[in-house]
Amino acid sequence: MGIFTNPSSPSFTRALHIKDRFLQSFDSLKQLKHVHSQLIRIGLDQENYLLNLLLRSSFDFKDTHYTRLVFHQTHEPNVFLWNTMVRGLVSIDCFKDAIASYASMRREGFSPTGFTFPFVLKACARLLDFRLGLKLHSQVVKLGFSCDVFVNTSLVSLYAKCGYIEDALKVFDDIPNKNVVSCTAIITGLAKCGNMERARLLFDEMGEKDIVSWSTMIQGYASNGLPKQALELFHNMLDHGLKPDCYAMVGALSACARLGALELGEWASSLMNIDEFSINPVLGTALIDMYAKCGSMTKAYDVFKGIRAKDRVVWNAEISGLAMNGHIPAAFAVFGQMQKYGIPPDGNTFVGLLCGCTHAGLVNEGRQYFNIMVRILSLAPTIEHYGCMVDLLSRAGLLDEAHQLIKSMPMEANAVVWGSLLGGCRLHRDTQLAEHVLKKLVELEPWNAGNYVQLSNIYSASHKWDDAENVRSLMGERGMTKLRGCSWIEVCGIVHEFLVGDTSHPLSEGIYSKLSELDKDLRAAGYVPTTEYVLFDIEDEEKEHFLGCHSEKLAVAFGLISTGPAEVIRVVKNLRVCGDCHEAIKLISKITGREIIVRDTNRFHCFSGGTCSCKDYW
DNA sequence: ATAGGGTTAG
Numbered sequence: 001m002g003i004f005t006n007p008s009s010p011s012f013t014r015a016l017h018i019k020d021r022f023l024q025s026f027d028s029l030k031q032l033k034h035v036h037s038q039l040i041r042i043g044l045d046q047e048n049y050l051l052n053l054l055l056r057s058s059f060d061f062k063d064t065h066y067t068r069l070v071f072h073q074t075h076e077p078n079v080f081l082w083n084t085m086v087r088g089l090v091s092i093d094c095f096k097d098a099i100a101s102y103a104s105m106r107r108e109g110f111s112p113t114g115f116t117f118p119f120v121l122k123a124c125a126r127l128l129d130f131r132l133g134l135k136l137h138s139q140v141v142k143l144g145f146s147c148d149v150f151v152n153t154s155l156v157s158l159y160a161k162c163g164y165i166e167d168a169l170k171v172f173d174d175i176p177n178k179n180v181v182s183c184t185a186i187i188t189g190l191a192k193c194g195n196m197e198r199a200r201l202l203f204d205e206m207g208e209k210d211i212v213s214w215s216t217m218i219q220g221y222a223s224n225g226l227p228k229q230a231l232e233l234f235h236n237m238l239d240h241g242l243k244p245d246c247y248a249m250v251g252a253l254s255a256c257a258r259l260g261a262l263e264l265g266e267w268a269s270s271l272m273n274i275d276e277f278s279i280n281p282v283l284g285t286a287l288i289d290m291y292a293k294c295g296s297m298t299k300a301y302d303v304f305k306g307i308r309a310k311d312r313v314v315w316n317a318e319i320s321g322l323a324m325n326g327h328i329p330a331a332f333a334v335f336g337q338m339q340k341y342g343i344p345p346d347g348n349t350f351v352g353l354l355c356g357c358t359h360a361g362l363v364n365e366g367r368q369y370f371n372i373m374v375r376i377l378s379l380a381p382t383i384e385h386y387g388c389m390v391d392l393l394s395r396a397g398l399l400d401e402a403h404q405l406i407k408s409m410p411m412e413a414n415a416v417v418w419g420s421l422l423g424g425c426r427l428h429r430d431t432q433l434a435e436h437v438l439k440k441l442v443e444l445e446p447w448n449a450g451n452y453v454q455l456s457n458i459y460s461a462s463h464k465w466d467d468a469e470n471v472r473s474l475m476g477e478r479g480m481t482k483l484r485g486c487s488w489i490e491v492c493g494i495v496h497e498f499l500v501g502d503t504s505h506p507l508s509e510g511i512y513s514k515l516s517e518l519d520k521d522l523r524a525a526g527y528v529p530t531t532e533y534v535l536f537d538i539e540d541e542e543k544e545h546f547l548g549c550h551s552e553k554l555a556v557a558f559g560l561i562s563t564g565p566a567e568v569i570r571v572v573k574n575l576r577v578c579g580d581c582h583e584a585i586k587l588i589s590k591i592t593g594r595e596i597i598v599r600d601t602n603r604f605h606c607f608s609g610g611t612c613s614c615k616d617y618w
Numbered sequence: 619a620t621a622g623g624g625t626t627a628g
Contacts, residue, residue, distance in 0.1 A: 004619055005619090048620090049620060056620090080620060080621075083621065084620090113621095114622075115621055115622050116622090117623095119621095122623080149623080150622050150623045151623080152623085153622095154622085155623095157624060180624085181623055182623075182624075183624085184623095184625070186624090188625065210624095215626075216625045216626095219625065220625095245625090245626095247626045248625085248626090249626085250625095250626040250627060253627085280626095281627085284627085285626095288627085317628060352628090
């Protein structure tokens with residue numbers, strides 16, 4: 001029996017006093033230890049209720065040494081103390097220790113309670129240990145917790161995190177009293193495996209929605225490449241009178257980043273106290289990334305400067321942003337700063353740096369960074385690093401060396417790597433190697449129509465008519481639908497979408513008359529439309545007249561007629577920018593004196609005064 | 619007398 005059962009005991013008031021002290025927070029471990037010493041002095045240091053509060057507070061300081069000391073000095077730990085131990089270890093990310101602690105608890109003969117399982121299952125989920133999960137699940141059943149909604153929600157989350165969505169669904173379906181949390185757990189799992197339709201059905205069926213469920217859906221759309229749906233839901237959430245939390249904000253910002261929707265992104269960020277972005281590095285990173293992907297590095301840098309506790313991810317986002325926007329010396333300088341501040345770089349840091357080298361064609365610098373990473377820092381290069389190196393070498397025309405590197409890689413090359421080599425083939429007009437690469441790409445991405453189109457174009461150009469025809473019929477057999485080129489432009493906070501040859505826009509007439517006006521100007525400037533790009537074109541479209549109707553041209557023309565003369569025109573395209581359009585947009589930037597930024601699947605093209613920041617390589 | 623499950627950026 002504990003001290004609180006006997007109010008007449010002389011220690012009762014002192015125990016109450018100490019209990020109240022535990023309900024406040026502690027500024028330092030020293031303060032906590034002081035209260036511990038008081039417990040010992042007044043002889044209450046074996047009072048399990050108070051010890052449990054002490055143990056719980058001790059985890060705030062992430063000092064497992066002291067935590068263990070408290071626990072081991074307890075003569076007769078009860079199940080509350082064991083649960084607190086497991087929970088605390090999970091809360092400080094010591095998942096293996098948490099599981100070990102659970103094992104000790106069982107060895108000591110304690111039977112887990114309904115509270116124990118959520119903690120230990122969470123540890124298991126974070127370790128992605130499916131086998132242990134199965135064992136725990138059978139204990140859950142054996143000990144009679146199969147109807148506990150808390151325990152089952154943890155199981156759903158565990159299976160979903162490990163990628164076993166069917167098992168997760170099975171557990172979920174059998175939960176008798178589902179609630180908003182268990183629904184959110186399964187929605188997370190469905191979103192993770194890309195099944196947003198089913199996730200949405202469940203979401204719409206949920207009676208009660210809270211900020212977590214909204215945020216989960218928004219984030220699910222954003223990370224599954226459905227940014228418009230993400231933003232639509234974000235608006236819905238606001239209409240329901242909910243204020244975005246940092247999770248919803250990160251989802252909305254990443255959707256804006258994908259769409260290149262700068263104004264929307266700034267509007268979204270204005271819904272949150274601006275200080276939050278300086279205090280929370282996750283939020284800050286999302287905002288940097290949004291600005292970077294919208295081509296606005298000046299603003300990204302302001303955010304970056306303001307973030308108080310810059311972790312490695314913050315630094316990486318800034319470096320990558322600068323690199324992808326072509327500010328290479330600045331990217332190198334920020335890397336220098338990062339080292340000065342003693343933040344050790346990781347693999348992602350080097351992806352950013354190598355991407356910068358590729359952008360600027362700095363072959364030697366790229367080789368140096370690769371060596372620093374591998375030889376000095378002993379970081380194992382991933383396929384992304386090889387992709388950057390292949391890109392770098394290919395761009396410089398070192399196609400053989402790039403091809404050799406692919407063959408010598410410790411892993412199988414993926415489509416990105418082969419795609420980089422193909423870029424080099426395109427730039428340096430090597431159709432033979434391109435044919436080889438495209439065959440690989442068709443194998444690796446049988447669903448990607450662009451590869452078939454390019455391969456067939458190359459066959460046609462080298463008069464291999466039969467091969468060309470075979471590729472075409474293969475496309476037909478596989479029921480391929482060509483991915484239609486699609487571009488977005490945001491004007492006054494509204495995202496306008498254009499498809500190839502689109503005439504559905506309300507201002508379509510104005511857009512096309514602007515295009516024919518530009519056509520005259522371009523011809524007067526001596527521009528001759530080129531057909532050689534057709535060879536490597538991924539959009540299989542008739543080019544019956546110059547300045548045809550590729551989506552990026554439509555979007556640019558719309559930008560010209562609907563924005564002020566000093567505004568930057570920002571277009572985002574879902575495919576690589578077409579070569580012909582690229583030439584045309586360069587000249588449009590010269591004739592109109594406008595700055596035009598086109599982000600395609602590979603990189604930024606900043607057109608200004610008749611040239612492009614990509615130096616005609618993409 | 620004590621506690622619990624679900625959501626974020628590269």
